Amino acid sequence: MASTAKPSPFAPASIPEMPEIDGVRFNSCEAGIRYKGRRDLMIAVLDPGSVAAGVTTRSKTCSAPVLKCRESLRHGRARALVVNSGNANAFTGRKGREAVDMTCDYAARAVGCSRDEIYVASTGVIGEPLDAAKFSGLLDGLAKGAAASGGSDAARAIMTTDTYPKVIVRKVMLGGAEVTLAGFCKGAGMIAPDMATMLCFLFTDAPIAQPVLQRLVSYHADRTFNCMTVDGDTSTSDTVLLFATGAAAKRGAAGVSDAADPALAAFEAALHDAMRELAIMVAKDGEGLSKFVTFEVLGAESDKAARRIAMSCANSPILKTAIAGEDPNWGRVVMAVGKSGEAADRDRMAIWFGPHLVAREGERAESYVERTVADYMKGAEIVIRVDVGVGSGRAKVWTCDLTHDYVSINADYRS
Amino acid sequence: MASTAKPSPFAPASIPEMPEIDGVRFNSCEAGIRYKGRRDLMIAVLDPGSVAAGVTTRSKTCSAPVLKCRESLRHGRARALVVNSGNANAFTGRKGREAVDMTCDYAARAVGCSRDEIYVASTGVIGEPLDAAKFSGLLDGLAKGAAASGGSDAARAIMTTDTYPKVIVRKVMLGGAEVTLAGFCKGAGMIAPDMATMLCFLFTDAPIAQPVLQRLVSYHADRTFNCMTVDGDTSTSDTVLLFATGAAAKRGAAGVSDAADPALAAFEAALHDAMRELAIMVAKDGEGLSKFVTFEVLGAESDKAARRIAMSCANSPILKTAIAGEDPNWGRVVMAVGKSGEAADRDRMAIWFGPHLVAREGERAESYVERTVADYMKGAEIVIRVDVGVGSGRAKVWTCDLTHDYVSINADYRS
Numbered sequence: 001m002a003s004t005a006k007p008s009p010f011a012p013a014s015i016p017e018m019p020e021i022d023g024v025r026f027n028s029c030e031a032g033i034r035y036k037g038r039r040d041l042m043i044a045v046l047d048p049g050s051v052a053a054g055v056t057t058r059s060k061t062c063s064a065p066v067l068k069c070r071e072s073l074r075h076g077r078a079r080a081l082v083v084n085s086g087n088a089n090a091f092t093g094r095k096g097r098e099a100v101d102m103t104c105d106y107a108a109r110a111v112g113c114s115r116d117e118i119y120v121a122s123t124g125v126i127g128e129p130l131d132a133a134k135f136s137g138l139l140d141g142l143a144k145g146a147a148a149s150g151g152s153d154a155a156r157a158i159m160t161t162d163t164y165p166k167v168i169v170r171k172v173m174l175g176g177a178e179v180t181l182a183g184f185c186k187g188a189g190m191i192a193p194d195m196a197t198m199l200c201f202l203f204t205d206a207p208i209a210q211p212v213l214q215r216l217v218s219y220h221a222d223r224t225f226n227c228m229t230v231d232g233d234t235s236t237s238d239t240v241l242l243f244a245t246g247a248a249a250k251r252g253a254a255g256v257s258d259a260a261d262p263a264l265a266a267f268e269a270a271l272h273d274a275m276r277e278l279a280i281m282v283a284k285d286g287e288g289l290s291k292f293v294t295f296e297v298l299g300a301e302s303d304k305a306a307r308r309i310a311m312s313c314a315n316s317p318i319l320k321t322a323i324a325g326e327d328p329n330w331g332r333v334v335m336a337v338g339k340s341g342e343a344a345d346r347d348r349m350a351i352w353f354g355p356h357l358v359a360r361e362g363e364r365a366e367s368y369v370e371r372t373v374a375d376y377m378k379g380a381e382i383v384i385r386v387d388v389g390v391g392s393g394r395a396k397v398w399t400c401d402l403t404h405d406y407v408s409i410n411a412d413y414r415s
Numbered sequence: 416m417a418s419t420a421k422p423s424p425f426a427p428a429s430i431p432e433m434p435e436i437d438g439v440r441f442n443s444c445e446a447g448i449r450y451k452g453r454r455d456l457m458i459a460v461l462d463p464g465s466v467a468a469g470v471t472t473r474s475k476t477c478s479a480p481v482l483k484c485r486e487s488l489r490h491g492r493a494r495a496l497v498v499n500s501g502n503a504n505a506f507t508g509r510k511g512r513e514a515v516d517m518t519c520d521y522a523a524r525a526v527g528c529s530r531d532e533i534y535v536a537s538t539g540v541i542g543e544p545l546d547a548a549k550f551s552g553l554l555d556g557l558a559k560g561a562a563a564s565g566g567s568d569a570a571r572a573i574m575t576t577d578t579y580p581k582v583i584v585r586k587v588m589l590g591g592a593e594v595t596l597a598g599f600c601k602g603a604g605m606i607a608p609d610m611a612t613m614l615c616f617l618f619t620d621a622p623i624a625q626p627v628l629q630r631l632v633s634y635h636a637d638r639t640f641n642c643m644t645v646d647g648d649t650s651t652s653d654t655v656l657l658f659a660t661g662a663a664a665k666r667g668a669a670g671v672s673d674a675a676d677p678a679l680a681a682f683e684a685a686l687h688d689a690m691r692e693l694a695i696m697v698a699k700d701g702e703g704l705s706k707f708v709t710f711e712v713l714g715a716e717s718d719k720a721a722r723r724i725a726m727s728c729a730n731s732p733i734l735k736t737a738i739a740g741e742d743p744n745w746g747r748v749v750m751a752v753g754k755s756g757e758a759a760d761r762d763r764m765a766i767w768f769g770p771h772l773v774a775r776e777g778e779r780a781e782s783y784v785e786r787t788v789a790d791y792m793k794g795a796e797i798v799i800r801v802d803v804g805v806g807s808g809r810a811k812v813w814t815c816d817l818t819h820d821y822v823s824i825n826a827d828y829r830s
Contacts (some may be wrong), residue, residue, distance in 0.1 A: 061753030061761045091749045093762060093778030126746035127779050236753055317732055317817070318825050325826025331541035334506045338476030338651055346476045347508060363508030364542055402732070404822050410733050411740025 006405075007163040009380060010284035010292055016167045018151025021180050022205035023047035023245025026150030027142040028157040031134055034086030034124055039157035041138060044081040044203065045111055045146045050245045052078035052119060053213035055221045057238035063090030064100045065120045066237055072116050076210035078243055079113035081201060082139065083121045083158050085186075088197060090126040090236040099132035106136050110143035121239050123160055123186065123197040151203075155184035158199055161409070162186050166281040168202075170270040175254030175263045179206040181270050183242075187230075187282030197237040198225065200278055206267055207246035209257040216259070216271055217242050224275035227307065228398045229314045230286040242271075283398040288405025291323055292398070296385040300393035305342040309388060310397035312340035320402035323382060328373040330358045337386060348389030353377065422578040424795060425699035425707055431582050433566025436595050437620035438462035438660025441565030442557040443572040446549055449501030449539055454572035456553060459496040459618065460526055460561045465660045467493035467534060468628035470636045472653035478505030479515045480535045481652055487531050491625035493658055494528035496616060497554065498536045498573050500601075503612060505541040505651040514547035521551050525558035536654050538575055538601065538612040566618075570599035573614055576824070577601050581696040583617075585685040590669030590678045594621040596685050598657075602645075602697030612652040613640065615693055621682055622661035624672040631674070631686055632657050639690035642722065643813045644729045645701040657686075698813040703820025706738055707813070711800040715808035720757040724803060725812035727755035735817035738797060743788040745773045752801060763804030768792065 018026075028042035054073050056066045072078070082103055089096050104118040111118075122130060155165045169182040183202030208216075221240050249255060256264055284292050295313045300306035313319060313336040322329040330351050337344050347362035354376045357365045376382075382401075433441075443457035469488050471481045487493070497518055504511050519533040526533075537545060570580045584597040598617030623631075636655050664670060671679055699707050710728045715721035728734060728751040737744040745766050752759050762777035769791045772780045791797075797816075 057753075058756075059750070059753035060755070060757065060759045061749050061764070091746060091761065091764075091774065091777060093776055095778060126749060127774065129778070236750055317821075321822050321825035324822065327826065331506060334476050334541060335474070335651055338472075338474030340475070341473075342475065344475045346506065349476070349506075359506065359542065361508055362506060363510060363544075402822065403826075404819055406732075407736050407739065407817065407819050407822055410736035411742065 008285045008289065011164045015165055016169050018155060018167055018184065019169055019180055019182050020148035021182055021203045021245070022247035023050060024203045024243070025146035025148055026154040027146040028150065028153045029138060029142060031084065031138055033084055033134070039153060040085045041135065041142070042083050042154040042157040043107065043139065043142045043146060044154065044201070044243070045143055046079050046243055047245050047247060048079065050078045050243055051076045051210040051213060052241055052243050053210060053217040054239065054241040055218055057235055059236045061091065061236050063088055063122065063237045064092065064096035065089055065122045066239060068100045068104065069119050069121070069239055069241065072119055075116070076214065077117050078119060079117035080107050080111045080143070081119045081241065081243065082107050083199065083201070085158050085160050086124040087122060087128055087130045088124045088126045088237050089122040089130040092127065092129050095129045099130045102132040103135055106139040107143070110140040119241060121199050121237065123158065123199055123237060126236060151182070158184070158186045160186060161287060163285055166278055166285070168274045168277050170274050172266040172270045174206050174248070174267045175256065177248050177251045177253035179204060179248045179253055179267065181206070181267070181274060183274070185278045185282065187285065197235040198282060199238070200225070200240040202242040202274065204242070204244050205246070205248040206244055207249040207253055207255040208244050209255070212256055212259045213242060213244055216268060220272045220275050224272065224279045227396060228279040228283050229311060230283060230400060280398055283400055286400035287409045288403045289400035290403050291401040292381045293323055293400060294383045295397045295399070296383065297388065298385070298394045299387040299389045299391060301343050301391040302393040303395055304393070306393040306395035307397065309337055309340040309342050309344070309386070310395045312336045313384070314397045314399035317402055320399070323377070324401040324403045326374065326377040328353050328358065328370065328377050333384060333386060337388060343390045344388035345390050350387040350389070352385040354383055423700045423704065426579045430580055431584050433570060433582055433599065434584055434595055434597050435563035436597055436618045436660070437662035438465060439618045439658070440561035440563055441569040442561040443565065443568045444553060444557060446499065446553055448499055448549070454568060455500045456550065456557070457498050457569040457572040458522065458554065458557045458561060459569065459616070459658070460558055461494050461658055462660050462662060463494070465493045465658055466491045466625040466628060467656055467658050468625060468632040469654065469656035470633055472650055474651045476506065476651050478503055478537065478652045479507065479511035480504055480537045481654060483515045483519065484534050484536070484654055484656065487534055490531070491629065492532050493534060494532035495522050495526045495558070496534045496656065496658065497522050498614065498616070500573050500575050501539040502537060502543055502545045503539045503541045503652050504537040504545040507542065507544050510544045514545045517547040518550055521554040522558070525555040534656060536614050536652065538573065538614055538652060541651060566597070573599070573601045575601060576702060578700055581693055581700070583689045583692050585689050587681040587685045589621050589663070589682045590671065592663050592666045592668035594619060594663045594668055594682065596621070596682070596689060598689070600693045600697065602700065612650040613697060614653070615640070615655040617657040617689065619657070619659050620661070620663040621659055622664040622668055622670040623659050624670070627671055627674045628657060628659055631683060635687045635690050639687065639694045642811060643694040643698050644726060645698060645815060695813055698815055701815035702824045703818045704815035705818050706816040707796045708738055708815060709798045710812045710814070711798065712803065713800070713809045714802040714804045714806060715810070716758050716806040717808040718810055719808070721808040721810035722812065724752055724755040724757050724759070724801070725810045727751045728799065729812045729814035732817055735814070738792070739816040739818045741789065741792040743768050743773065743785065743792050748799060748801060752803060758805045759803035760805050765802040765804070767800040769798055
């Protein structure tokens with residue numbers, strides 16, 4: 001099922017290989033959870049002393065694995081990450097918690113660590129019990145055979161409706177040595193449950209203290225992953241984790257234990273960039289999409305208000321459908337701004353489709369030529385900019401259009 | 416364009432005729448605003464002493480006619496209502512206000528009243544200037560020729576993408592005499608701008624004081640029209656107005672000036688019922704719909720929380736698409752509950768599709784048989800009930816599914 005969808009028009013020509021990251025070993029296998037003939041279970045084994053930071057879904061009905069991650073993130077010690085695809089282990093009640101407990105027990109035994117140093121994530125159908133007993137014979141071998149070179153296969157093992165693996169690699173200087181930041185994510189279609197939870201796992205050998213790492217992840221996830229939407233739906237399982245082994249210290253990288261340390265600058269920039277790129281890759285693999293769309297809002301009361309307005313546009317079915325139809329329907333932009341609930345001055349609003357001003361001071365711009373803007377709408381990447389005319393708040397949100405293929409994929413998904 | 420869509424599968428076999436309402440005269444004509452060969456301009460002329468109450472869109476980018484209605488609703492005196500279809504006169508800046516002023520001037524002169532006793536509404540494309548000069552030669556004749564029997568034609572004149580006119584008629588006892596409550600609305604597709612604003616106009620000869628009327632309209636609109644959604648989009652022009660001529664007083668109906676007057680009971684029940692029926696008619700004429708869907712939420716922290724949860728379900732593209740695909744995908748219900756932001760106890764939640772319990776205590780019900788529920792999903796009217804397990808708040812929301820036809824209608828609308 002994961003492989004039946006046609007590739008996104010934005011699939012990259014080549015996928016970067018996951019590099020070796022000092023202190024991290026990967027392995028993956030076919031556990032046969034739901035898919036046949038493909039890897040659906042992965043482990044990342046981390047050297048002793050590693051730490052984790054992360055953010056999880058705001059859903060009030062989050063999955064059992066999310067609850068477990070939140071628990072372990074309280075202390076942040078980390079020795080392994082176990083992820084399966086094909087079954088999200090969400091809305092599975094007591095059985096779901098038991099499956100997480102079993103998985104953590106197997107993994108802890110295999111790695112030789114405590115249960116609370118294990119992080120888990122599951123993605124796939126929800127409401128179906130996950131048979132974690134299957135993992136008992138597998139995790140031990142996976143841990144033993146884990147190798148620094150196994151990252152690229154692991155990135156494929158977590159895919160569901162993704163039409164391509166999403167891998168990012170950055171190398172930067174930190175405290176006098178080069179460190180690696182690399183990882184992968186899956187998202188695919190809608191950012192919603194079933195086959196399309198957003199999971200992101202990043203790994204680094206940088207020696208950064210856990211509280212600093214957590215601060216970085218929270219801050220930049222809010223400005224990257226939280227600025228991306230496919231259909232406005234929220235998964236029960238969304239998880240972003242960043243693991244740091246600290247192994248670069250052996251090569252002379254000075255440790256960072258203060259978020260204000262100027263030595264962090266390059267790493268922080270690389271982290272932001274990596275998370276933004278991954279978020280854009282997710283939007284560009286949106287289910288059934290034909291266009292990648294950026295909404296830029298300026299002139300709002302605050303940055304937060306600007307993001308709410310941009311999200312209101314990015315989640316409007318009727319506006320996204322117009323974009324799929326290559327229709328420069330700026331009236332629907334006005335509607336979406338209006339329904340956001342945030343302040344906007346109708347008589348000072350201005351709207352651009354790409355470089356073309358279509359409306360200003362609350363009415364159609366005199367320079368507007370429908371055919372010119374209609375031609376612009378034929379492009380694959382659309383930027384819609386709105387000045388709402390009340391302040392200096394700004395935001396940018398990435399999304400895709402809403403197409404017939406989206407309906408087909410989601411109407412026919414289970415049956 | 417308004418007539419090209421295929422009729423809703425829920426179109427009624429026969430449309431009730433608008434009855435005569437003491438003190439109200441209607442007229443309508445072809446003004447040629449956008450459509451050819453159909454009525455697109457109507458007037459309702461009200462006897463001196465009439466009052467109006469109403470509610471309008473919460474959009475922050477509301478149209479010029481909405482601003483005018485809000486202004487006149489402050490005093491509530493009413494002598495005429497003028498409505499056009501084909502152009503919403505929204506996001507038309509200064510020109511939009513001028514068009515409203517001109518329309519009110521013509522109407523006031525034609526009826527012989529003050530400008531502030533005129534109410535206006537426009538529905539159709541937004542962002543295109545409305546040429547109100549066209550109305551100058553028309554409104555005078557329309558007002559002169561207005562007749563008590565003209566209501567049914569007026570109901571048709573306000574249609575846009577509606578596939579059938581939506582008319583409601585109720586007769587009830589009030590203060591010792593029978594009074595009439597009747598009116599019509601349009602909504603059609605998405606409840607969003609362009610061709611699909613929700614407008615509702617009700618008329619009665621009941622002698623009810625304006626403040627009481629306003630209280631009734633606000634209270635019941637919140638429990639009827641505000642519990643209905645097609646695609647979660649909010650029009651710049653949504654307007655609900657109730658006009659009362661008081662003419663039934665001549666036939667012995669005692670006036671009502673206190674909202675707590677027990678004589679109001681039957682009228683209030685009829686008003687609620689009329690507004691609910693009209694809201695359901697709008698949802699049942701949702702653009703491209705194949706199924707009418709009711710979400711019932713119980714066990715929420717409050718009625719308000721329940722409505723937010725029900726709306727979150729009713730506006731979820733991925734859940735609405737699953738319903739179009741006749742897929743009993745209760746996992747998507749869990750997701751939509753979770754993303755609402757309202758409290759829900761994952762481990763005490765229960766979900767029913769029609770009479771079938773599919774999940775309880777946070778996991779799939781043992782009695783659940785997929786084929787039985789899949790058969791239920793083949794029906795035209797789907798009821799999904801969720802107990803979120805934390806309190807006693809309840810709500811019911813009406814909506815429709817999200818289909819290929821919705822995408823076709825909205826992607827191809829302007830071009």
